[in-house]
Amino acid sequence: MAITWSVTTQFRTLTVRYFSRSSALGKASKGQSSNWWINRQLNDPYVKQAQEEGWRCRSAFKLIEINKRFELIKPGSVVIDCGASPGSWSQVAAKLSKSDTREGTVIGIDLQQIVPIEGVVTLAGHDFTTSTTQQRIINILNDRLADVILSDMAPSASGTAALDHDRICQLSVAVLKFSSAILTKGGHVLCKIWDGAERDKVTSIMKRMFRSVKIVKPDACRSESAEIYLLGMDFFLDRHT
Numbered sequence: 001m002a003i004t005w006s007v008t009t010q011f012r013t014l015t016v017r018y019f020s021r022s023s024a025l026g027k028a029s030k031g032q033s034s035n036w037w038i039n040r041q042l043n044d045p046y047v048k049q050a051q052e053e054g055w056r057c058r059s060a061f062k063l064i065e066i067n068k069r070f071e072l073i074k075p076g077s078v079v080i081d082c083g084a085s086p087g088s089w090s091q092v093a094a095k096l097s098k099s100d101t102r103e104g105t106v107i108g109i110d111l112q113q114i115v116p117i118e119g120v121v122t123l124a125g126h127d128f129t130t131s132t133t134q135q136r137i138i139n140i141l142n143d144r145l146a147d148v149i150l151s152d153m154a155p156s157a158s159g160t161a162a163l164d165h166d167r168i169c170q171l172s173v174a175v176l177k178f179s180s181a182i183l184t185k186g187g188h189v190l191c192k193i194w195d196g197a198e199r200d201k202v203t204s205i206m207k208r209m210f211r212s213v214k215i216v217k218p219d220a221c222r223s224e225s226a227e228i229y230l231l232g233m234d235f236f237l238d239r240h241t
């Protein structure tokens with residue numbers, strides 16, 4: 001599969017061609033046992049803390065930690081949360097983007113259902129990668145640009161690490177393509193991938209869009225997981241000059 005796009009501004013043109021390897025990769029095998037999963041949940045301090053603090057899942061702590069370090073979301077921010085279900089990142093984004101004097105905007109999108117979250121516009125049952133969904137987001141923004149685009153999207157695990165890696169990188173590239181159209185100058189993108197051979201291709205696209213690109217692994221990521229976050233800060237394609 002290939003994802004290509006081009007954005008032209010007064011000063012430069014960004015042209016991106018990303019070719020994924022998935023057609024060359026093999027087929028899935030089965031996932032891990034449910035007993036193992038239940039035991040892991042019961043012994044995980046972040047699961048307990050999330051329940052105590054009212055977050056929908058332990059992932060909340062990943063965004064809280066990243067935001068503490070990099071201050072991506074501020075009061076008044078316009079945030080798009082791709083892959084939002086069950087909703088902990090949207091909960092965190094809604095809290096961080098609101099203050100006594102400033103009201104942010106948070107749009108959460110997911111293939112799955114999302115139980116409504118106060119302060120969040122949800123697009124449940126929506127595939128972020130489709131033009132219909134992206135047009136809906138643009139309509140909700142109503143001429144505003146986004147300050148922060150988050151993607152914790154993850155494809156259903158196939159059991160074949162290389163194939164899953166390839167698919168999650170394709171989702172990140174789709175997020176970057178959308179970002180190049182609707183992110184404000186100085187805006188940020190945070191994308192989850194499972195680490196692997198395509199990482200450098202995705203970061204090299206990000207380096208053409210952001211002044212700073214970092215790889216972040218918050219403490220709440222499970223140590224055995226290949227999960228990492230690619231953070232692009234300070235978007236510098238200025239469409240309005």
Ligand SMILES: C[S@@+](CC[C@H](N)C(=O)[O-])C[C@H]1O[C@@H](n2cnc3c(N)ncnc32)[C@H](O)[C@@H]1O
Pocket residue numbers: 056057059060082083084085086087088089090109110111112126127128129152153154155156
């Ligand atoms: C790890 S979960 C996200 C957890 C979320 N950040 C939270 O804190 O509650 C990954 C989500 O990505 C969603 N997803 C995967 N592919 C997607 C797509 N193409 N469009 C929208 N959502 C997608 C899945 O349905 C799943 O709910």
